[in-house]
Amino acid sequence: MRGKVVCGVAVAMLWVAAGMLGLSEADVDKGAEEIVLFGGERGRVPFPHHRHQEKLGNCDICHSVYAQQSGIIQELKEAGKLQKKQIMNKQCTKCHKEKRRSGEKSGPTACTSCHIK
Ligand code: HEC
Ligand code: HEC
Ligand code: HEC
Structure with missing residues (x-):
């Protein structure tokens, strides 16, 4: 049970990090x-x-x-x-x-x- 939660959190963090990287370039309003x-x-x-x-x-x-x-x-x-x-x-x-x-x-x-x- 605990392992599953930790794993889920790790996946969520990766997902957020990828989203932030994407933001830094393409989504700046020029x-x-x-x-x-x-x-x-x-x-x-x-x-x-x-x-x-x-x-x-x-x-x-x-x-x-x-x-x-x-x-x-x-x-x-x-x-x-x-x-x-x-x-x-x-x-x-x-x-x-x-x-x-x-x-x-x-x-x-x-x-x-x-x-x-
Ligand atoms: C900090 C410097 C800087 C500021 C501030 C600046 N310019 Fe320029 N401007 C340049 C440079 C350098 C070029 C040459 C661009 C190139 O080599 O393509 C240029 C080119 C131009 C051109 C010619 C583009 C062409 O087709 O040859 C126009 C028109 C122009 N600027 C208008 C403006 C206006 C209007 C403002 C103010 C709202 C402004 N610039 C503010 C540096 C600046
Ligand atoms: C590099 C581009 C550039 C050049 C060169 C330039 N202007 Fe402008 N001018 C602007 C811009 C951009 C504005 C609007 C922003 C501001 O008021 O500072 C403006 C605003 C003005 C205004 C005020 C408009 C208003 O009613 O608010 C006057 C008057 C004017 N210019 C006259 C001149 C005269 C006279 C010259 C030549 C001696 C000149 N400008 C050269 C870019 C330029
Ligand atoms: C040489 C001057 C100059 C530089 C450098 C500059 N801008 Fe602008 N920007 C302007 C002017 C002038 C306007 C129009 C302001 C107005 O309409 O009164 C503007 C307007 C904007 C707007 C409002 C939407 C629009 O299209 O009018 C956005 C968003 C913007 N700039 C983003 C940026 C970003 C992001 C950067 C850096 C990557 C940047 N600007 C660099 C002069 C500049």
Whole structure:
């Protein structure tokens, strides 16, 4: 009887462990591959989300400032918790300029390369 219970517990633990391993890779919500951000009168800003994830390898570079939630940047701006252009200047353009300066492949820094009408 006792042997059977121990055995059952061991099987259950293996099953849970396998489930957790499966979770770590496939089930992380990476959000949309492409996102279109609100850019005011300059026009909207297409953002290749997964490409940045692959290139940068760290979600927190961006998401330490805003949650992993659709529309959150605009929500925080409207609530006065982010300034207009704050993400643009402190994340997007800042990083692109730094990468370019250090000779790495980078993203756009001209207004009309990001904002489209
Ligand atoms: C270079 C910046 C950047 C990086 C790095 C980044 N994200 Fe995002 N993520 C964004 C932006 C911008 C949004 C859209 C926010 C909005 O709509 O206001 C977003 C939105 C999301 C969303 C919400 C769903 C959606 O598609 O809008 C999820 C989930 C998400 N990201 C997950 C991740 C994960 C997981 C990683 C790391 C593997 C990651 N992100 C890395 C910038 C980034
Ligand atoms: C690397 C891409 C990128 C470049 C280059 C860029 N922008 Fe932006 N811009 C954004 C993003 C993303 C937002 C939305 C997030 C924010 O407000 O920080 C934005 C927001 C804005 C807003 C505020 C919109 C609003 O009403 O909330 C203005 C105005 C603006 N940009 C003007 C400009 C001008 C002018 C230039 C050129 C000097 C420029 N942008 C260059 C990506 C960019
Ligand atoms: C921490 C660095 C970093 C941040 C933050 C960042 N980018 Fe980039 N971005 C890159 C790099 C590196 C590339 C070049 C990617 C490649 O080599 O494929 C790039 C490329 C791009 C491209 C060009 C993709 C193409 O098709 O050539 C766009 C558009 C872009 N970024 C927009 C944005 C916007 C909008 C934001 C802010 C919401 C942002 N990026 C934030 C590093 C960054």
